[in-house]
Amino acid sequence: MTHRKAAEVYPFLETFIARKEEQIVEMEQLIERYEKKRQMEERSYQSMSGLRRMFAGKKPDHHLAVEYIHYVKRPMEQIRQLRLEVENARSILQSSKPTDLVTISDELAKEMI
Incomplete structure (x- = not known):
């Protein structure tokens, strides 16, 4: 944890929050794509005849x-x-004055450099 003046951190926090939210959206899309693919594979397998299912096989449960x-x-x-980091950044933005000393995480401090 590092202490910095809030005025130094404010300009960076907006871009930090936007970047983290973008990462969250990308990860959620990755999860959705996987789940859709999985459902399509399952539907395809279930729609096969019994004989085709015997030869096609199914991925083991493990x-x-x-x-x-x-x-x-x-x-x-x-x-x-990421959501915790975004909430922490938003709380710094909303609850501190420019002259206050705020505690920022090491990751946030690294990204500021």
């Missing part, structure tokens, strides 16, 4: 679980973390 963790669970955790 593969599906690993895909879910990779494409849904981890991005959701990242989204949660």
Whole structure:
């Protein structure tokens, strides 16, 4: 954690918030695309005849679980973390005066440089 004057941080916070919100939207779109793809695969598999299903095979459940963790669970955790960072930045913007000393995270301080 680093302390800086709020007036130094204000100009940067707007772009920081916009960038983080853009990352959140991109991750949400990634999750939606994966879920749509998964639903289409499942519908396709279910619409096959029994004989075709025997030969086509289906991904094992543990593969599906690993895909879910990779494409849904981890991005959701990242989204949660990004939202916390955005809320922290917004609280600095709304609750501090330009002359106040504010505490900023190390990541925010790195991005300011």
